Amino acid sequence: MLRGNGKSVKTRKLEATAETAPAPRAAKAKPAKAKAPTAKKTKRKAAPRYSKEEIHEIFARFHEVDPEPKGELDHTNAFTLLVAVVLSAQATDVGVNKATRHLFQIADTPEKMLALGEDKVREEIRTIGLYKNKAKNVIALSQQLIEEHGGEVPRDREALEKLPGVGRKTANVVLNIAFGEPTIAVDTHLFRLGNRLGIAPGKTPLEVEKAMERIVPDEFRLHAHHWLILHGRYVCKARKPECHRCIIYDLCKADERVPYDAVPEVALQVAARVAAKS
Numbered sequence: 001m002l003r004g005n006g007k008s009v010k011t012r013k014l015e016a017t018a019e020t021a022p023a024p025r026a027a028k029a030k031p032a033k034a035k036a037p038t039a040k041k042t043k044r045k046a047a048p049r050y051s052k053e054e055i056h057e058i059f060a061r062f063h064e065v066d067p068e069p070k071g072e073l074d075h076t077n078a079f080t081l082l083v084a085v086v087l088s089a090q091a092t093d094v095g096v097n098k099a100t101r102h103l104f105q106i107a108d109t110p111e112k113m114l115a116l117g118e119d120k121v122r123e124e125i126r127t128i129g130l131y132k133n134k135a136k137n138v139i140a141l142s143q144q145l146i147e148e149h150g151g152e153v154p155r156d157r158e159a160l161e162k163l164p165g166v167g168r169k170t171a172n173v174v175l176n177i178a179f180g181e182p183t184i185a186v187d188t189h190l191f192r193l194g195n196r197l198g199i200a201p202g203k204t205p206l207e208v209e210k211a212m213e214r215i216v217p218d219e220f221r222l223h224a225h226h227w228l229i230l231h232g233r234y235v236c237k238a239r240k241p242e243c244h245r246c247i248i249y250d251l252c253k254a255d256e257r258v259p260y261d262a263v264p265e266v267a268l269q270v271a272a273r274v275a276a277k278s
């Protein structure tokens with residue numbers, strides 16, 4: 001069974017030095033009669049700005065530490081990947097992997113999944129949150145794949161998003177991992193990092209995705225979402241970022257960056273390795 005997990009832990013050795021910097025957000029010119037108070041808006045900080053060189057350096061360091069990052073959901077083919085991603089909504093990859101270990105042994109194609117039936121699928125995945133609804137979706141998407149795509153997972157965003165239980169994020173993951181498309185799937189980690197670091201701010205996942213697409217250099221686009229997921233999951237954690245082991249510490253402009261007297265060694269080492277290759 002393919003498993004993209006292997007190196008993820010490596011990626012969590014990152015750091016960064018940083019200049020904090022958020023400048024006050026420029027207040028929009030508003031008519032004098034505007035009713036809504038603007039005080040709050042004028043106090044909010046604008047996302048820090050990064051130069052092209054800084055953005056390039058951030059991704060060059062991720063690449064240096066983990067050139068071929070993989071997802072952590074077990075799968076054996078495009079279909080099992082699709083099912084695993086559908087099951088992963090509001091569940092951990094570890095939990096999904098436990099539940100699919102046996103399921104994918106007995107049903108790794110839409111035909112086999114359909115033959116298994118909703119009741120059995122539900123039983124197999126009962127340890128995952130929202131399993132009843134997810135079992136329904138897995139059966140329905142299997143049926144749709146057979147009826148409309150000859151049992152194959154389509155390499156097409158629109159077609160993917162028409163499948164039950166499949167949204168933009170899931171489609172992006174499948175397009176990226178199964179078909180090698182340079183899509184950027186914005187999950188909770190990417191959304192947080194885009195905004196926290198200020199590299200790709202946005203109020204919605206789609207805004208962050210579009211911002212990521214604008215700033216991530218082409219050469220790093222294919223793996224960008226994996227690097228950021230792993231960085232968010234293991235280093236730049238939601239509640240308490242582990243800045244002491246962050247490889248982009250000296251580049252980070254997040255307010256949450258923990259101040260140290262010196263740039264963590266790991267960031268210096270990775271920066272030196274990148275510099276040596278450039």
Ligand code: SF4
Pocket residue numbers: 014015016017018197235236237241242243246247248249252253254256257258
């Ligand atoms: S806030 Fe996140 S990205 Fe910034 S230094 Fe800390 S761990 Fe690294």
